Amino acid sequence: MRIPFRAVIIMLCVVLAAPGALAASPIGEMQALGAFAIDRTEVTVGQFRHFTKATGTKTFAEKKGSGLVYGAGWEQKSGWGWRTPYGKPASDNEPAVHINYDEAHAYCRWAGKRLPTDAEWTQAAYQESRNDPSPPFVKGQTYPYPTGTSPIGANCLNDCGPTPALDHSKVLDQGLGHAPAGTTKPGVNGLYDMGANVWEWIDTGAADSANKGTRGGSWWYGASQMRRDSEASKPRDMSVVYVGFRCAKDLP
């Protein structure tokens, strides 16, 4: 079948106008939740690679040549960054980490999105809003964990049952490391890894605030960090092996 030249130009313009479309999530893009939608998975290495190529971005951790992990206090690990989270190249479906707040913010803006607010993130994580949720979830119900009534199925430290985590324990003082995005059990609102895997930057405080919020805990922590009352914040310029992000956007 021949495609008219004009149609090709129109299709090309649509793609170029929506850069986020070039970086589709591995299991479909976003979940609508009323007035906003949120990414179903943490932003991946493959998605972040599209962003760096399109914008020429070099992250703070890349410029410094190292990223942080907590061992005997904070430790700088040479050669750790979003391409090489534990010192070796990551697959495209792994969560992008060693990304600081402003870099996460810039990615979401490039993708036509933004970082979620704390209210949006917590609604998405703990309150089932789908009209026809998959069992055992019930519309309107609020859950103690993003995985539901129990933390089982998340990639956390010790409390969450079997995990699809990639085993990087040889280079860590604690824990196994992250799992590829979207490979743990889907939770409230069909979202993956809102509890644990990697902490997620959220848009909190004043625009110029030195510290920004993170939510959900990570593979380095037990299930208590996955709960709603577990609020945390970090310096906005911090690039850490267990901190990543996902994006949200307004719906018309």
Ligand SMILES: [Ca+2]
């Ligand atoms: Ca997470």
